[in-house]
Amino acid sequence: MNLSDWPRGIAVISTSEGREVAEKIAKALPNAYLLGDYSRDALDEAFACYSGIVLVMSLGGAVRLVCGRMSEKGEGPAVVVVDPLGKFAIPLINSHWGANELAQTISEKLGSIAVITTVAERKGMRPLEDLARLLYGEFQPKELIAKYYSRILRGEKACAVGFDVPEGFDYLEKGEGCELKIYYGNCKEGYLCVKPYRLYIGIGAKREAHSLRDGVLRVLDELRVPRERVKAVGSVRKEAEEVAKALGTEFRLFSFDEIRRFDHECLSPGSETLSSLGLQGVAEAVALLMAGPRGKLLVRKVREKEFTVAVAGTVEG
Template sequence: MAGIKEGIGALPGRVAVIYLTPAGGVLAERLERELPEKGIEVEVLPPTADPAGLVRGCWGRYEGLALIMAVGIAVRLIAPLLKSKWEDPGVVVVDEGGKFAVSLLGGHWGKGNSLTRLTASILGATPVVTTATDVQGRQAVDTLARGWGMRPVPRELVKRVNGAILRGERVVLYTEWALPERCRLPGMEVVPWRGDGAALAAAEGRPVLITSRLPQAALSGCLCLCPPSLAAGIGCKRGVSAAEVEEALNQALRRAGRRRESVAVLASHEAKVDEVGLLEVARKWGLTLVFFGAGVLGRILNENPGLADSEFVRQQMGVGGVCETAALAAVPVGELVLDKTRLGRVTVALAEAGLLWSESGLALRRI
């Protein structure tokens, strides 16, 4: 099935390699040959008279940059482009002798540390990683989140949780998902959670919560890691605006008590493939947009007798229901958390996946 299949992996998907000298070009060729073996799309960009412009043109287009040059030069080239740790790519700098690979930027969220270690392994270089959790041999909470495609909310609490991990303080992870043993942070307690706010209110230490649910009063001060587990199935009138779709989605999420940060997919009937309002919302929210034919949607309708089934919709679309069936088609082992809801000229249903996968193939199962 299309839709929610894999969480965001530990390595960047697209990497630009930039070098300045012939010696650097030799190293670039090695990276070009071997990085794709790890599933990374690589583009090597040869020297130009305007290296600053070259780096600027790559910024925002690649998840990672490998700069083969002196660290000082690299710092001057990227400095005007920096925005935040949540937006900047991972940057590794390699000296032209291939002796050191330095994680310069985006070590955790930008996957710079993992890119640095892989680059060093390929070139036979020494990896230089200076983030505090890595230096102490601990895993940062944002690294855990990034590996599964989870979004930390509120982001400012990430620093506090990582600080607690570094100080050896008690950190308790409450989760609606069965976290594999090998993915757990050393020293972090893991407690199954099924929506009980009172348990969090009484928690000692620093609580972290893996959930798609909207916050309750009891969750104040708790870092939430929002998994990419929700698919929104959409039915709509022809010519519906992006504002209408967005408002319907926001209302649907509030009714379901679910977070916008956990929505990963918009799904609809293939007849809506050119619906501008859907395309604009998917682009604005950074969502995958998938469309299914009447055959796929009809099969799901037949397998789930309780779904909305309208003869009028069948005459128009070739299947008796769109939003619920599309939402379920987009998630593996999913279930509806919001039935078909009509909101103006839009119908919305929300389904939550029962499985998520990491790039390494580990499964995360909802409890």
């Protein structure tokens, strides 16, 4: 499991009985955030803002919580339940869309049993949802995702129109020869489309940060951010303008005050150092400020030694 598979992070929520196990899981996963004890707010935030959710509680309790928050297959976060004693890691929803893998990882870290209940032969299929994520776009109309899935699971091929097929999608082929087509950008009605996001890069940096430009560009490449689609780079540090120049895009300088005033449900919980400055964080806030009210946090802040990078996006058109 690596960072870029969980770009929006993994939220860990527990009942009081499960707190100890929840803390272990949050430490063991590279991109996990302990949202603390269960509350309606914490759960809403987890569903709205994270790629994955780990609920440390009884399965029955977890089922009651997720019912009503489930969306179409392949949409919404992967949810894994871990019992308060850490004995089992159980993919609850979106098993094929990350939950099986997340449960496997947790079971390796905690010595739990991964309770995989989907039939094995299906497990090799790379989730369609990964495609939208890799292309930094979102599927429209979402209702079609489940239909595509069920036909693909029955062995049908789908065609990639207007984009190259990333690795691992054996059921996709380039061209227009299939009945099932996935369009990129310019969509045809009745088909599944990937609408690309306009991208906004937020950068936080220590005052003494060295080689900020090279560091940030390296992270963006690792995240496979398509350079031509970056609309703006923002920061509270003038030095970050070098990144914008390298990408050939606009730079926006923000003040600490603007960031302090900004609130968004998807901002990562802040560290103590940041809190003492009255800040919850910079990179995510700046990226979301630039993306505007319809913006979505696409990559939760990546923490490097001297800087942080986050990506927000809005659907074009």
